[in-house]
Amino acid sequence: MNARFIHDHFLLENKYAEELYHNHSKNQPILDYHNHLPPKEIWEDNVYPNLTTLWINGDHYKWRAMRTLGINEHFITGTATDKEKFMHWAKTVPYTLRNPLYHWTHLELARYFDIYDVLNETSAETIFNETSEKLSSQDYSCRNLLRRANVEFLCTTEDPTDPLEHHKALAESDFEIQISTAFRPDKAILIGNEGYNEYVNTLGETTQITINTVQNLKDALINRIDYFHAHGCRICDHGLNQISFTPFTDSEVESIFEKKRKGQILSREDISKFETAVLLFLSEAYHARGWVQQFHLGALRNNNSRMHHILGADTGWDSIGDYPQAQGLSRFLNALDSQDKLTKTIIYNLNPADNEVMAAMIGNFNDGSIKGKVQFGSGWWFLDQKDGMTKQLNALSNMGLISCFIGMLTDSRSFLSFPRHEYFRRILCNLLGDEIQRGELPNDMEWIGKIVADISYFNAKEYFNL
Structure with a gap:
């Protein structure tokens, strides 16, 4: 080929897009607040x-x-x-x-x-x-790859039973990039999953708490939340099909947990009541500690049972689900907000049909207490591409304030994935540059450039108190 495919103005279709990207976005550091990178490799500088x-x-x-x-x-x-x-x-x-x-x-x-x-x-x-x-x-080396990508902050994702030994070592080292963790307790919530009792036993061993009751389970989770908090964690993450919200009583939840621990079969209503109770409990704990909570909603996982049995989870057999989202999510957020216990929240959807649902939902709970308190997260997984990101930006713009958006993350397991931030920034700048050229936005590079810089970097820096 005579001309480079990847060049300075890749995806930038006019001079306004070029100016926005090169002058206001390109050189902003990366704050990658959700990924699945292995901290062991960072510590060992593989x-x-x-x-x-x-x-x-x-x-x-x-x-x-x-x-x-x-x-x-x-x-x-x-x-x-x-x-x-x-x-x-x-x-x-x-x-x-x-x-x-x-x-x-x-x-x-x-x-x-x-x-x-x-x-x-x-x-x-x-x-x-x-x-x-x-x-x-x-x-x-691993650390130099992060430096090459201009990463300033990196947040991996760990289970509550993780000892965080590599995070502790990194925090005590002279490595200049801030490495943190996100608390992901889904295995303690999803009582209908195979292996739930075995996981609860492991959680009990980790915390040295015998978990026979719901209160024991809550005590164990708080034990790990406080452990994570003491080691710098201020973010949690949940990967759920949907947010369950089924009214419950404490005695019902106790009975459901007891049945599960005895190996008895639970009904769908039992499962939903238990998940509602535990997730509300956790979200109140996050609020008390000033954490940011993230909800990744809508994946239909492990569809190919034959290959899942051979290769295990996270090997490429997942897709988009079409679960109802609006009503349960609304009731869940409202239950927390009604007690003034709704912490900063980021909601990601995997089904593009839910874009407008999520963009509209966040406005119900942005109460003026914090800029962009409830966020519609960036295009995720199957939507982490040009069309998906553009549609997410458009839905957010049409129903909320794109100017308050905290921008991109990789959600990746690869240390070479950070150009996805560049990809997002180019798409954002081209979207705005196109509207400037068409006269739908003013040719005010100082102001629109500031918005671009905020979405690329400064909004997230403020949101996560970095």
């Missing part, structure tokens, strides 16, 4: 032997694409060599055009490795060798 270990292993986005193309699992999650897996990914990339993987792949090659060639079967060998040579250097 060096990666090749792009397969860093880029393909664990990335179910890539795995799904490769499977769709007909590539055998041996070359995806199987025992093929790293180079063989990379070559099969390179073969796949040209066929991902119009999928965000195509853009992400080439942004990541450009930003981390200064490689601007399009990845395909022809270029694969050269790119694999060049990146392997660079990755062998300490300049490409």
